[in-house]
Amino acid sequence: MSGFPISARINGAEWTGEVEPRLLLSDFLRSDVGLTGTHVGCEHGVCGACTVQLDGEPVRACLMFAVQIDGHEVTTVEGLGGGGPGDVLPVEDLHPIQRAFHEAHGLQCGFCTPGILMSVEAFLRENPAPSREEIREAVSGHLCRCTGYHNIIEGVALAAERLAADGPAADREGEP
Structure with missing residues (x-):
């Protein structure tokens, strides 16, 4: 072909x-x-x-x-974190959402995590101060077989808090 x-x-x-x-x-x-x-x-x-x-x-x-x-x-x-193929970034170089997931233990095997992170980044751009219920709805399209989603939701909430503390998304140059 x-x-x-x-x-x-x-x-x-x-x-x-x-x-x-x-x-x-x-x-x-x-x-x-x-x-x-x-x-x-x-x-x-x-x-x-x-x-x-x-x-x-x-x-x-x-x-x-x-x-x-x-x-x-x-x-x-x-x-998302600015890496390339095969790059392993130190925690401090990760995107704030990735760091929040790391700190909140929002992953276990990590298989579902990349997809969740990509959805969450777009979600937090649209809704920078979500409720826990809105976060649950945002991640509901992702299946995770390892967790009960509690730490995933906590990771999203932590990321939202930190991103809000950093100022508007337009001020964070270089982030998607």
């Missing part, structure tokens, strides 16, 4: 190349770009593990084709 040319910004860097029209975005990010933080779980869009941001909005990468990102911007969990 012949490739289809695409050009997109992925975690702030330009990517240009050819992809097969049937290649899923999740497989493209993991195999072609080397961004393995995008996890593949159910492959039906139900679990949320593959969530990335397309032009700042959460999408399920297992339900999109790579050709659909042509001309768009994609942010993965690696781009």
Whole structure:
């Protein structure tokens, strides 16, 4: 099968190349770009593990084709903290949401965490001071088999507090 040319910004860097029209975005990010933080779980869009941001909005990468990102911007969990493929960042270099999850023990095995982080970052941009009920609703589209969600909710609440203390999102240059 012949490739289809695409050009997109992925975690702030330009990517240009050819992809097969049937290649899923999740497989493209993991195999072609080397961004393995995008996890593949159910492959039906139900679990949320593959969530990335397309032009700042959460999408399920297992339900999109790579050709659909042509001309768009994609942010993965690696781009959230400013890292690249294979980078292991020290805690102090992580995004405030990632640090809050770390401190609140909002992860266990970590498989669902990247997708949750990508949804939560967009959620907190829209709702910087959420109630616990709003946080529960925001993460309800993600399946986590390890936790009872309590620490995930606490991590989101802690992140919201810290982001609010840092000032408006527009003042945090360099963050998505």
